[in-house]
Amino acid sequence: MRWATLFTTTEDISAANAKEFIEASPQTSFQLVDVRQPKEYLEQHIPGAILLPLNELRDRINELRHDLPTIVYCRSGVRSKAGCQLLQDNSFTEVLNLQGGILKWNGATAFGGEDFGLDFFLQGTYANGFEFAYHLEKGLQQFYLLLSKNASSEKVAELLLKMAKIEDGHMAALIAQSKNAGMEINISTHNSEIVEGGLSLERLHSAFGDNLKDAKSVVQLAMMFESQSWDLYSRLARKSQDSDDRNFYYKIAGEERKHLDKLTAELDDLL
The missing domain is CATH 3.40.250.10 (Rhodanese-like domain)
Structure with a gap:
């Protein structure tokens, strides 16, 4: 058109x-x-x-x-x-x-404030935008990996592991981009905080309830997080005064949008 x-x-x-x-x-x-x-x-x-x-x-x-x-x-x-x-x-x-x-509207939606859903994963302060984005992706990966260990079926477990693998790719790209920008991402400290801070199946079930009951529900919940990520990075881009930072956030927002498209395709296969 x-x-x-x-x-x-x-x-x-x-x-x-x-x-x-x-x-x-x-x-x-x-x-x-x-x-x-x-x-x-x-x-x-x-x-x-x-x-x-x-x-x-x-x-x-x-x-x-x-x-x-x-x-x-x-x-x-x-x-x-x-x-x-x-x-x-x-x-x-x-x-x-x-x-x-x-x-x-029949497309993706977000709800709550810009941190809704995502604040479940984010703890502490971050030295730069790359580090913030890295630990956001890391939190989502931990979420998928923990759920895969107690999945209701092999199909659900495979789907969750696939989602975790995609986040792995996002993190690798962020590390590479941060090096090109002359910045460092503190990986080990925050990774420990996420697990020791209570990212457990009990907390997940308490926070999200029936959204974890089957493959379709898990994909829909993941779509919610990806929509929130897309929305959050878009907001960060608009608020950024630095053009390089703004372009960086818009690029990440585009990646989250692509990830959402993949999840939408997965959901179509399950319906």
């Missing part, structure tokens, strides 16, 4: 076309704006979305880039339509309204 032709006027874009556009586009090439209220955003939002409630949009409009195609959404498409008009009145020329809002 020729995406540029969609942004000639303030028009609606279907949830299916929006999902296809987001999946086909680098995250730095567009912006996604959520004009709902903070409580709505915490309950559910599209990963990478910028929260700018409609009543604050005019005053905070400079937080957005005028030169990027912009998709605006709300709950059902009414508030976002008004948001699109406001953006156009302020010289935004490439604006689309998500038709039907998040109610019609």
Whole structure:
């Protein structure tokens, strides 16, 4: 599809076309704006979305880039339509309204604050972004490995080990990138903290309950974590003042999005 032709006027874009556009586009090439209220955003939002409630949009409009195609959404498409008009009145020329809002969205979602789910794994402070990302991936790997030891079936165990292997690749890439940047990742100290700090099956079951009962539930839970990771790295990129750090976080966000795609394919096979 020729995406540029969609942004000639303030028009609606279907949830299916929006999902296809987001999946086909680098995250730095567009912006996604959520004009709902903070409580709505915490309950559910599209990963990478910028929260700018409609009543604050005019005053905070400079937080957005005028030169990027912009998709605006709300709950059902009414508030976002008004948001699109406001953006156009302020010289935004490439604006689309998500038709039907998040109610019609059939792609990945994130919920809670930027650390929801992920704070279960992250402890302590980190010297740099590479170290932060490394230990996030390490925590997820520990999660998968611990669950694989008590999996309900061989198929579930194999799936969990496969997920852990993917995280291994992410960590290797982060170590290589940190060396290129002249930085170091403290591996041993935090690795001990994660295990000794209580990353046990009892804590996992207490935190996530019935989400661990079968292969489909495990994949869905993993998809939740990957969506949260994608969303978190996107937020970190937007908040970063350093262009190299910003590009780094966007790259990691893209990797998490690819990982989510793989998990989605796994889920399709299980359904």
